[in-house]
Amino acid sequence: MTGKILKILEVEKGTSKSGKDWQKINFVLSTGNEYNPEVAFQIFGEEKVANFIKYNKVGQVVDVSFNISSREYNGKYFHNLDAWKVFKSDAAEPNQSPLKEVELEKASAEDDLPF
Numbered sequence: 001m002t003g004k005i006l007k008i009l010e011v012e013k014g015t016s017k018s019g020k021d022w023q024k025i026n027f028v029l030s031t032g033n034e035y036n037p038e039v040a041f042q043i044f045g046e047e048k049v050a051n052f053i054k055y056n057k058v059g060q061v062v063d064v065s066f067n068i069s070s071r072e073y074n075g076k077y078f079h080n081l082d083a084w085k086v087f088k089s090d091a092a093e094p095n096q097s098p099l100k101e102v103e104l105e106k107a108s109a110e111d112d113l114p115f
Contacts, residue, residue: 001029001031001039001063001064001066002031002061002062002063002064002089002091003029003030003031003032003039003061003062003064004029004030004032004059004060004061004062005027005028005029005030005056005057005058005059005060005061005062006028006029006030006038006058007027007028007058008025008026008027008053008056008057008058009025009026009027009028010025011023011024011025011049011053012024012025012026021046022044022045022046023044023045023046023049024042024043024044024045024049025042025043025049025052025053026040026041026042026043027040027041027043027052027056027083028040028041029041029062029064039081040081041064041066041081041082041083042080042081042082042083043082043083043084043086044082048084052086055086055088056086060088061088061089061091062086062087062088062089063085063086063087063088063089063091064083064085064086065083065084065085065086066081066082066083066084067081067082067084068080068081068082069082
């Protein structure tokens with residue numbers, strides 16, 4: 001998913017039931033879509049959080065690879081978008097990938113049939 005980073009929230013830290021320390025960070029991406037344009041992701045793990053903070057900032061257009069996870073709590077289900085790779089995008093703005101433009105040009109050329 002490609003989008004512009006709108007917000008980077010504070011790092012959250014804690015200790016698991018097994019006594020291991022953990023940390024995560026959440027960030028909000030603007031996809032530029034008409035409906036539901038903002039998507040919140042989380043990054044989990046000390047090294048991944050440190051790298052995200054080091055290489056990303058608000059306003060930057062990025063490509064995000066992520067997994068969707070769900071868990072049940074008191075009969076309700078909650079979902080997380082777990083980002084595992086965030087890189088600077090080649091697209092100037094969200095939803096402006098060169099591939100989409102090429103596909104549109106190709107479709108237009110095919111529509112120009114003489115019959």
